[in-house]
Amino acid sequence: MARTVGANGAATAEHILDVAERLAQTRGFNGFSYAHIAAEIGITKASLHYHFPSKADLGRALVARYAKNFQAATAGILASGEDALVKLKQYVLVYRQVLGADRMCLCGMFAAEYATLPEQVQQELRRFFDENERWLTGVLEEGLRQGALQFEGHARDVAGLLTGALEGSMLLARSYGDGTRFNASVEQLLKTLVPRPRARA
Amino acid sequence: MARTVGANGAATAEHILDVAERLAQTRGFNGFSYAHIAAEIGITKASLHYHFPSKADLGRALVARYAKNFQAATAGILASGEDALVKLKQYVLVYRQVLGADRMCLCGMFAAEYATLPEQVQQELRRFFDENERWLTGVLEEGLRQGALQFEGHARDVAGLLTGALEGSMLLARSYGDGTRFNASVEQLLKTLVPRPRARA
DNA sequence: GTCTATAGGTGGATAGAC
């Protein structure tokens, strides 16, 4: 609002975020610069500073937009009305698509660099994970009630495990350039949530 | 060998690695510099370059030493003769101690920055994860044979899930400055590997 | 909104004296 001036005032800012997002997801917050973005867009560094005065501003905007889009996706899944296991698989698919573009989850990436991030970015980051685990906890509890899922212990702890496992599996799969690693880990994890007696192999 | 000259020739190099390791584990490869290390040790940047000519050399040495120490730990666990579940818990404890020092696993950290790493460091990194999953796979297969563990599917896939989940859980726990998050996720995961019928909650 | 120009700092790295 404050800065959206002309007809396409926001368009450039979005373009900047698009490029910066990809760089951040592949190289990390400390692995890209205004110069990288400028070169790719065909604009000067000074112009970037007009849209995002400091890199902290840019980082905060990146996480905020990423979280907003993620939340839109999870809201859509919730509205699908499918059973909890299907919802979970759709949720995993969101991560899988990010990995398919040879990117790491923006927030998992930033979590690694957490200690070096501007405070505003750190706060925005935690909001993302809080929101995700809140959503997952809801789906897990629903699944338990419905009988669509099975697990011991608190739904919140399972949600934490899911988040950690998804982020970690992405991290490793990307290092190996092998998305099937991610698939295998996720399938292994989802097996444990499927409601049937599994005393033996 | 090549560079160990005087009586304490290797001592300084080790000291450098100690400081660099901590910086790398908390700030990432792109989050620390020769200047940081120099200031902390009380030596000049130029002297650091004597021991590690390029940052790529330093990075490779960091991962190599970290992997060596990790392997010594896993070898010790293997030699303990405990059953597979206990071995697994001891393995988790190695990660937990790293987190307890407010550090991320060096290799998980570098995995995030993978795309920006010198090639030699990338190679060394994959060797670490390969070795870890090889070890885990062995313990998992042993546990299945002994009846000390239970899981469906291939041991290698479970090993991949464990590695990913451990790294990811560390990543998130450190962002929250809350080691109990890690504990909760790991306990939740280990539950699924304990050999008793778990059809219901 | 975008540009040129530049400031002020830090990055990794080298030469050469001691």
Added chain:
DNA sequence: GTCTATCCACCTATAGAC
């Protein structure tokens, strides 16, 4: 092995013209 001195590339950020 460690130092001083220095190089040059790159970083984030700002001033001011258009």
